[in-house]
Amino acid sequence: MRLFLALEPPPALRARLGALADLAQAQCGGRRVPDESLHLTLAFLGEVETARAETLIEWLQGEAPQGGEWRLDRWGTFRRPGIVWVGGSTPDPALAALQARLWDGLEALGHGGPPTRFVPHITLLRRARRLSIEALPPVDLTWRWRRLTLLRSFTLDDGPRYEVLARSA
Ligand code: 3AM
Secondary structure (H helix, E strand, O other), X not given: OEEEEEEOOOHHHHHHHHHHHHHHHHHHOOEEOOHHHOOEEEEEEEEOOHXXXXXXXXXXXXXXXXXXXXXXXXXXXXXXXXXXXXXXOOOOHHHHHHHHHHHHHHHHOOXXXXXXXXXXXXXXXXXXXXXXXXXXXXXXXXXXXXXXXEEEEEEEOOEEEEEEEEEOO
16 A cells, blocks of 8 residues: 655644645646645655554554644745645754654664655645746745654545545654
């Protein structure tokens, strides 16, 4: 199964991000991520066998992140897949530390290694037709995050769907 670790926005922030996704879609076209799927990926694990997934679930349930506040204040794009996202204009040390700590744990469990570059972001659109984010209104939101979620990704005809497998303490 295809797994990744992420932070899930609380409901009020999810709704705000959904409204931004609507604005972005009106401007840029493409496929809007449904509100319930909005997330910040910390570690993409790829295909994981069932037995290893069970180990991961136990490990995650024993994790208790301290949490932090992430300021979301910029739009961004990943050109080739046509992704439009929101994220932070300056690197966030708490998120970077969380990501590094997670990968230490994941590597100890035998899961690959971290990507060379970690750009924390929340994907709002995929396959955007125009990456014209300069026309979008300014963003300034604060995300008070703490719990981690292990998600399973399914690919459907109209895009990915996610199932929550476990959460940290
Ligand atoms: O959180 P976002 O939407 O930016 O694009 C995939 C999604 O990113 C990414 O992992 C997240 C959950 O599916 N993803 C998919 N395949 C990947 C890969 N091979 C990948 N990230 C890195 N390597």
